[in-house]
Amino acid sequence: MARLVGQVWLLIAFGRRHAWRARRDHRTGAFLAYTAVAAVGDVVALVWSLSLLWFLIGLGEWLPAMIATGLLAALMMRRVVIEHVTIPLGLFRVTHTLAELDRALGREPLGAARLAAARALAKAGLPATALPWWQSVQAARLGAFDVAAHAVLADGKDDRPGARALFESLALLREPAPQARELAAEWLALDDADAGRWQAIVDRGAAVARPGRGAHRRRAAIEADHTTNANGPAAASPRGAAATAGEMLWPATGLTFFLEGVAGRLLGRPDAPSQLGMWLRWLEAPRRRATWWLLQRALAAGTVTPPAPRPRPAPMAADGGGPLPHAIAVHTAALATPTAASLTMATTAWDAALTDAGWRTAIALRAITLGARADAASHAVDELRAQVISDVAHAMLAAGLPLPPDARETGILAAAAARARAELLARLELTLERIGGRVHERTPLAPIDEWRSFLAVRAAYTEAARQGGVELERLAFPHAHTELTAWTVWMWNDRGEHAISHGMTSWLYERALAVGDAQAIELHGKNAQLEPSAE
Amino acid sequence: MSDPHDAAERVADNPFFVLGLPPDAAARDVEREAQKLIGMLELGLAEAMTYATPLGPRPRTTERVRAAAAVLRDPRRRLVAELWAARGPAAVTGGPAAVTGGSDAGAAASPSPAGWVGALAIGGWGPRRHPRLQPRPDDDREGHT
Structure with missing residues (x-):
């Protein structure tokens, strides 16, 4: 009997571990299926554990019951305990110990325990007294898990740009670290959702082809995945194509998978999940109460009519008085909110104004009237041109606009682009x-x-x-x-x-x-x- | 390289706008207007306190008036100022989209759906929020108990 119980227990434990790992390979219905299987395994394990405890307590065996509780928590339920008890409570030392045990028993990669401890440490409010302990558990060399751990700590310090840079940098590291990448993908998806960058969420989760069983744990597969990513954005990968970009780099959690569905539906993508698919993703994601309205929004997104085109602003009043006043008006407007088109229009206006022969003659006559030196007119025009080029170049850099290619042209736009290029270099x-x-x-x-x-x-x-x-x-x-x-x-x-x-x-x-x-x-x-x- | 602030200042601080004169004003008109404005500013007259520019009204000060008059005394510098004042101080109307005809990709694209504000906090991320200490009723210093 005991042998049978032991065999069933091992079978459930193996099945759960396999299911949790296998879902990392998918962004299809298999993700939902494996998550469901793993969750059922968790529930069976929990019921089994509680039944055993109830049985022992019923017999009045309190000491064995307490020992069994500890053993079950450590052996059978350690991941649940880590995720739902020790990390939320900020028990970083206990988290580290349990996660180390998890690594030893579950053959998880090195470093996963430090990442879990970092999450607990962040929850604990990064107490200064924990610093010596944190230093003592650091590895001799930095790896993907440590980069993710530092990203978690940066997030704990409200350094979101720092956390984002570190999480994104996992894409450069080849070390198999599925837990770290999964966590990074969830954080990045949440950060993008917060900022309304739904397209970025879709891009990151665009790869849907199954990369192969356990591929996210193999360095060679990650290498191939990275190469695919480097050769083109993941968004460009067609569904079902051999491209697996992003899959090993960013395996999904339940929340990430849900957010990817929300993003797809909000953007009206043809590959967005159906209403049933959205419901299933929502059911499998945590924090269902908080995500309820997001689900409603995603479900409604398929039925809303596209927004009416925004009314175009009234055209700018025409400036009388010739090319120079017009160029100044367009220039002033373009500098206020620079775009590629407005700056092109401004520089075109300047080209027309500065090459206008009649205007240049008027400037020369005006210089004589003012009693300036003979070359004052040409100097004034040169100074005006230099100021315009400087303004446009700076506006291009400040607005982060792509510079027009160097076509060996002589106009203001080409000169400003050359100036901006030199500054960038x-x-x-x-x-x-x-x-x-x-x-x-x-x-x-x-x-x-x-x-x-x-x-x-x-x-x-x-x-x-x-x-x-x-x-x-x-x-x-x-x-x-x-x-x-x-x-x-x-x-x-x-x-x-x-x-x-x-x-x-x-x-x-x-x-x-x-x-x-x-x-x-x-x-x-x-x-x-x-x-x-x-x- | 001038930054946008410099460019805006150059437009707004054009000596002709500061003095409220047209670019073809005579030298003696420049001196007379400068003296008049300095006197009005010293008396605190409201009508002298601001001047019109293409970027909207700006506060006028005696320092700006003196600097403007000094620029216009130099024929070379005055010539450049005249060029920048050619359009006059009327405010530029219409936004950049109007200038471009609304053809920019960013302007033409449909707006991205609104974000999920506070998503990271809802997902259990972000700094731990420490409870705020209440100040004593007779103490304005927050956090001191």
Whole structure:
């Protein structure tokens, strides 16, 4: 009898673990099915545990009942206890111990316990007294779980941009860390939902093809997933195609899966879940009371009529008096709220005004009337032109507008774009030089700060490349390659920070491919094939 | 490179707008107007306190009036100021979408559905909210008990 009970127990335990893991491979009905199976397993385990306790208490065996409670909590219900008791209560030490046990018994990856402890620590309000303990449980080397743990702590300090940067950076790390990626995906989805970035949620969850059983736990599959991601946005992947971008990077939780459904329906996407699908996603997601109105909104979204087009603002009153007053009016309006079209219109107006021969003659005559020097008129026009170029260039940079390509044109727009491009390059060079100087002097930062520093450089580079286009990136990449390669080599060879060095190398490889730098492709391609060692 | 603030200041602080004169005003008119405005400002007369610009009315001060007059005494600098004042101080009407004809992608796209405000907090994220201490009834300093 005892043997039979033991076998059934093991079967349930195995089934639950398998189901919770298998749902990470899906963004289809299988996700719902596996979650349901796992939840049923949890309920059976709970009922079984309570029955045993009730039986022991009924016999008056209080001591065995208490021992059994502890054993069941630790062995059978530890994940439930961690998620629903120790983390919400901020019991970070207990969480860490239980999660370590979970790792040992469930063959979970290294680092998962630190991530769980970080969540409890954040719930506890990050007490200063916990810092020595937190330091004592840190791994010798930084990995994906640690990056996620620091993101959790940043979130606990209300540093949302910092948390977002760190969570997003998990996409650069190849280490199999499904729990960390799942958690990151949920946080990113919630942050996007908060800001109304529904399209970003859809993009992140766009991949629906099944990557293969347990693929999210295999480095090779994550590598392939990352390559797919690097070659194009996940949103572009057709449903059912071989592309699995995002699946291993961002496995879904019940809440993420629900939010993806909400986003799809709010955006009116053809692949959005049906009403029944939405109900099922809502049932499987936690915090159903809080998400009830969101469900109602998503269900109603399929029936609402598209919003009426916004009325176009009244056209600006025409400015009489010739091309210069018109150019000034358009310029002033464009600087107030710059867009690509308004700045193009302003620069076109300036081109017309500054090349108007009649107006230039009038300026020359006016200079004579004022008693200015002979060259004052041309100097005044040059100064006006320089001011306009400076204004437009700065407006382009401040608004983050993509710069028009360098077409060797001579107009104001081309001059402003060239000026903005030079400014972008100068800023980037300064950032890279600072990093290069620190690496050259071998001034180390804490591993997480090295990673944050890299993310800041990467963000500056990405933004500059986005604005300046591939022409600017081709100019910027050689310097980035020189400085950042030295950094990756230092991190790998001297400091043994393989995970983050590999992340940097992978990114450099991706950018080398983007600009077609053959030498860099060869170098980073070789380096990217090196396997980061475990902690 | 000028930042948007500099560009706006250049437009708004044009000496001709500050003095309320047309770009072709004679030098003696400039001096007379500057003296008149300084006197009115020193007397605190309301009608001298603001001046019209394409970016809306701005406060007028004696320093601005003196600076404007100084610029207009220099023929080279005056010439540049005349160019920027060519349109006059009438406010620019119509937004950037009007200027562009509403053709921007951002303007043409349908607005994104509203977000789920407070989603992170509802999802159990964010900093732990500590209960606020109540101040003593006779003490304005919050948090002191």
